[in-house]
Amino acid sequence: MSNDRDPGPQLSRRLAYLFKHAFIELERLHEEHLTPVGVTARELGLLLFLDGREPSSQQDAARRLGVDRTTMVELLDAMEHKGLVGRVTDPSDRRRNVIDLTTAGRVKLAEARHASDDAERELLAELDDGEDALLRSLLQRIAAN
């Protein structure tokens, strides 16, 4: 009996299989490259979201990142504990917490972004620069619809 993981051509040529494979593999590469930096992929997502943007409430951030607000609480707890973000109650609406990047958060973001770039390059190692750009533009058009 073969020990292989190949599910055969009927399945492995399906778009769902191909996207799942790329997604899972890129997640694995991100974990590999981000662990030494000390942030998770989701934390990098929030850092990228916060960078170069108006300060945002927790719920706005949660909505835009596609997590619910209870998950956002723990995510921010961890990041605040690491000193990457700060929570400040909005003076104009004291129910809201405004989230902002700390200086340490910006430094960590730069590191994490480089780690993510490495993960992307590793996934696309077989593609040349033109193919890399082409893939991104096709994916962006899919996401835009």
Next chain:
Amino acid sequence: MSNDRDPGPQLSRRLAYLFKHAFIELERLHEEHLTPVGVTARELGLLLFLDGREPSSQQDAARRLGVDRTTMVELLDAMEHKGLVGRVTDPSDRRRNVIDLTTAGRVKLAEARHASDDAERELLAELDDGEDALLRSLLQRIAAN
């Protein structure tokens, strides 16, 4: 406050975001198109795996589909109950179950494959045929490495 789900350009141009979006959206489209057919995406995966292939043991199928053997038990329970697959104890090793597609399973596979084709077309609606083929070949090269 905007009600949008846009996480901003810093994140939405990242490869991880783009792949995740395509993957999630295609999953959603599959659920939409497969529900009327009466199979799940994972069941379609197993049908595709079994089609045109030597009969396979449960564990071999599980390994190749990337699920563990306990999950395979419930998956096969459901499919056997629907009459799509049969379990036959292997005469040469009575510990093993050989899984085979029933006639009803082959009919259902054809329906489900069409539904999946529809889901793929809907995801790639913005792309022309050449771009569709290009995307698939790029993804296949990524998966092959």
Next chain:
DNA sequence: TATTGTTATACTCTATAACTATA
């Protein structure tokens, strides 16, 4: 009355451990 952040609880999905029958 509605909304934000929070906490506690429930649910879903998958993995782990343990059992049986076969080898």
Next chain:
DNA sequence: TATAGTTATAGAGTATAACAATA
């Protein structure tokens, strides 16, 4: 002793419900 299938249990991850503070 080891492996295939099965079942029961545990764990991670996420969503739902309920609560206090504020609007």
